[in-house]
Amino acid sequence: MDPTAVGRSGAVILRPMRVDDVAEAERLSALAFAVLEGNSDLTRPPERAAAWQVRTAHLVSRDGAGCWVADADGTMVGFATSLRREGLWILATYAVHPSWQARGIGRALLDAAAHHGRGALRRMVGATTDPKALRRYRSAGLDLHPTMVLEGTVGATAMELPLHVRDGRPSDHEWMDSLDRGLRGAGRGEDHTLLSALHPLRVIDRPHRRGYAYLAPDSTVELLAASDRRTATDLLTDALSGAVGADVRQAHVTAANQWAIDVGMAAGLSLRAQGYLCLAGMKPPSPYLHHRALL
Template identity: 50%
Template sequence: MTEVTIRPMRPEDVADAERLSAESFLDLDRRMQRRDAPDPELRPPARREAWLLRTRHLLETDPGGCWVADDDSGLIGMATSFVRDKTWCLATYAVRPGLQSRGIGRQLLEAALHHGRGCLRGMLSAGSDPRSARRYRLAGFTLHPQMHLTGTVDRSAIPVVERVREGSASDTDLMDSIDRQVRDAAHGPDHPLMQRLWRPLVSDSTTGSGYAYVDGSGAVQLLAATTRATATRLLWAAVADGPAEQTIAHVTAANEWAIDVGMAARLELHSEGYLGLRGMSPPSPYVHSGALL
């Protein structure tokens, strides 16, 4: 292998980084695939555009957290990370298939972690690759198993949902306040991006406040609330508006209220990957985003 250079990501690297990450995740999905799961596919165009938009956003708002590895053949690895309110988050991390276990990933992760050296807390969402899990654990992260619920929704089980409305940019301050209460860090500049990518739902009453982001397929991408009752209400609202086939992803054991909603809707429970945390407990009531946490 030729000499590897670890350097800051540049805007012209983003498209190549997207293709590399898509190929890396496809390779991982194929290696870790359950027998009953559908065949993995390369990231579709709509998700590719969202990935590009998110990575350019991170490169603009926190360039010190974005790194790539290259050699004579071109880009062979990448990592994007960011800091919000003294919390460091890993967004994406990938090494070209066939080049893993050669120290490239370790160097990229070290560069990204150095960006968060002054942070009190850390968050990352990992798949089921045992090599990645080992690397995160050695970096000091506690690994909390993640679950997801999937299947055909039993419409007869959906309760009447009240006090949930469409959100807007005017709710951003409320959302940041909820973030700070639930995970000790606001999403800050990430909320305008998420409001562009996803549909926001808000519940704000004297008994509790919360919000959720729902993507075009009806899947919850992020949910935060000050009470479990509010979180449950928001999740049921998303399920009620969603399609027949749904998935509720990124659920930790600290969020059994989400498991209860999924099971009441007759979805099947599975485990997959980890939420890695450093200096903090699993946020609750909270369903984290895979990349923007």
Template identity: 45%
Template structure:
């Protein structure tokens, strides 16, 4: 959370119980909403209210504060299925698109030979930002370097078929973007080939069924997992969002 406070403190809000015992109760913090403006896009990184304080309008006030910071920008975030939260999102004008996830151990006989990919670095960020703008209306900017500090970056630099994927130390695709579905599939296969033990492909929406085809071929099981919420923009594709950096 320190990262968000450093780059866009105006999007970070907490709710505090003035009657709390601050010595014993996390300084009285009972809820939070952490969001960020990036160019012409607002995204909600994380949001929550302690269970004992829900149903009192605190979540609505927090979300209202974060949305005021958006200042009319299109919005994007990954939502849980919590009925109170999803109600607030819909009333705020967001469309809720069901997400799927795929889990399991990759069938080692399944991954095809993949070529045309290489490890990426900071010299790729400029074209990655251009690709992000095409897909989601804004680049990731500083988020790209923040992700690179913790994850492997794999890129396709083909002029007509660019794409990238961040892969964590367990071989899971953390964030994936591509100009074409076939490039996205190759990048996802590269991530799955690096996995060890159980893996996860997350944030799959209907426009990104190319990821389901890869997951099924790899022997993974499909399930449901929350929503991608969008306002003033389409669901990005070919694209697998990161839960916190979208």
């Protein structure tokens, strides 16, 4: 299907996203998610907004055919960004202005972005709890897997500092790609350069066991992939050990990753359900904690 064929919905047209749209898309995304979550602050902190823009500009440059804007008389009213890595298509961010929701704009945007993934054997989307989003994803043939979040203050208790964890470097990216191919069917290629610029990278590279984790500012992990549960446990423990006494929030835990629940509970965190990992052509990866946008 030609994505431009779904280009009109009343006065709204779809057009490819440009790098100079990224700042406006960031504001729209912050607004849509704040309204969804009932937050009165409709903007992101400057450093988070800047990281969002760097990541999205990377996608628009690298995956232009997967990034679309809904435009009403020159005003952005929605957008979808997506990426294709080997045989995997990923929806990165997707939002429609609250005043324009539930009018079919989201459907048109998702169809256009999904065209970038035509022929891909696997698809991944991280979802909020917005019932409109869930309806869209299920209609697109994705399976919905509930996810959990671990949160609270990291206790100083029995957290034994794991051995063999070191800082990652560019020469690690090749084996990290092989690990991701085994876990999610696709390496990350240039996304590792982007992620390494935004986050500290910690790795374990031992005979017969390997894994990596990109760390968030609060010392949780933004993304973790490992060959086995012990390595994943060591990497998450290593990350949380940097947050003893601080409040943290570790999201994106699927039921396939009980090891992460064990680490979180050992660190004194509480567990609750929040959001979904939506997948087609694959089961929830494990041991793995997915990235919010680059999954």
